[in-house]
Amino acid sequence: MASKTCSPSNKLRFLLGMVLFLLMNMATAQLSSTFYSTTCPKALSTIKSAVNSAVSNEARMGASLLRLHFHDCFVNGCDGSILLDDTANMTGEKTAVPNSNSARGFEVIDTIKSQVESLCPGVVSCADIVAVAARDSVVALGGPSWIVLLGRRDSTTASLSAANSNIPAPTLNLSGLITAFSNKGFTAKEMVALSGSHTIGQARCTTFRTRIYNETNIDSTFATSLRANCPSNGGDNSLSPLDTTSSTSFDNAYFKNLQGQKGLLHSDQQLFSGGSTDSQVNAYSSNLGSFTTDFANAMVKMGNLSPLTGTSGQIRTNCRKAN
Numbered sequence: 001m002a003s004k005t006c007s008p009s010n011k012l013r014f015l016l017g018m019v020l021f022l023l024m025n026m027a028t029a030q031l032s033s034t035f036y037s038t039t040c041p042k043a044l045s046t047i048k049s050a051v052n053s054a055v056s057n058e059a060r061m062g063a064s065l066l067r068l069h070f071h072d073c074f075v076n077g078c079d080g081s082i083l084l085d086d087t088a089n090m091t092g093e094k095t096a097v098p099n100s101n102s103a104r105g106f107e108v109i110d111t112i113k114s115q116v117e118s119l120c121p122g123v124v125s126c127a128d129i130v131a132v133a134a135r136d137s138v139v140a141l142g143g144p145s146w147i148v149l150l151g152r153r154d155s156t157t158a159s160l161s162a163a164n165s166n167i168p169a170p171t172l173n174l175s176g177l178i179t180a181f182s183n184k185g186f187t188a189k190e191m192v193a194l195s196g197s198h199t200i201g202q203a204r205c206t207t208f209r210t211r212i213y214n215e216t217n218i219d220s221t222f223a224t225s226l227r228a229n230c231p232s233n234g235g236d237n238s239l240s241p242l243d244t245t246s247s248t249s250f251d252n253a254y255f256k257n258l259q260g261q262k263g264l265l266h267s268d269q270q271l272f273s274g275g276s277t278d279s280q281v282n283a284y285s286s287n288l289g290s291f292t293t294d295f296a297n298a299m300v301k302m303g304n305l306s307p308l309t310g311t312s313g314q315i316r317t318n319c320r321k322a323n
Contacts, residue, residue, distance in 0.1 A: 030309040035150035040120035047129060050112045051136040059248035062137035063201025064105040069134035071103060074184060075162045077306025079155035080127035083109060083319040096163030101237060102204065109133065113319050126319035127152035131303050141200055143250025146296035148303060153313035156322040170207045170265040174275045177267055184305060186298065192271055192280045193294040198242040199254035203264055205230035205238040211266045217273055219261045240264060255285035
């Protein structure tokens with residue numbers, strides 16, 4: 001019987017495969033909940049205090065900071081790219097359609113960064129500050145906590161085109177939402193859980209005008225009440241709460257609203273419109289604990305999207321510009 005040997009080419013293929021596998025897993029492996037324990041031990045408490053202060057001053061800021069993290073991570077990973085201002089050589093993500101006149105909380109991040117820099121210069125990344133601020137915002141509004149893995153580094157560039165193409169639009173149908181989240185590695189169930197972040201915050205008239213004037217799967221009294229603040233022409237930036245019952249409390253009322261056809265955005269109501277996610281909306285509506293657990297786990301997963309680690313990127317001194 002011939003002896004079985006591994007040819008050099010097979011060995012090479014195996015080694016290349018192992019290297020690729022290790023590289024793919026290296027980024028997440030380098031993140032750690034204790035990353036700043038010795039280099040900046042007061043970083044997390046400093047961020048938490050600043051977030052609590054900001055949310056106390058304006059409850060909506062909690063939703064805005066959570067959204068910053070989401071819009072950062074969905075564009076080339078959680079690298080703080082959304083914070084970069086435009087330069088002569090680069091158009092950043094702030095003017096992208098999902099962010100223009102919409103993304104906010106940049107001043108809060110600036111304040112936190114300056115406080116942390118005074119404690120530990122050049123140590124804590126802007127990307128990590130955004131990730132921790134998102135968690136602390138949810139907690140400040142009564143939601144769940146989760147362990148934020150740390151060690152992300154900051155990008156030196158941003159992508160307007162990626163922001164325009166990767167961030168799910170409020171006009172998407174269910175299939176489009178499932179695809180947009182699947183492209184980032186999320187299941188439909190995780191997409192529904194993350195959409196539950198719309199239990200807090202507000203949206204601009206321009207994002208839901210078509211729904212309240214043209215769609216039929218909307219509670220008529222709800223639609224009429226929204227039209228008063230969102231005319232068919234003009235008033236694009238007039239705000240309405242995403243959760244009509246408790247927009248400053250992180251709870252499961254969002255899902256109950258969907259059951260009553262009171263989703264503000266088209267994309268919200270798509271989660272409960274006779275499709276494959278109806279059952280998940282029903283489950284979260286009846287079980288707050290199930291929703292908050294799944295939401296927290298999905299947030300950890302989102303925070304692990306393609307971070308820059310090791311010697312990649314940099315630790316920005318000013319979150320608005322590369323060093």
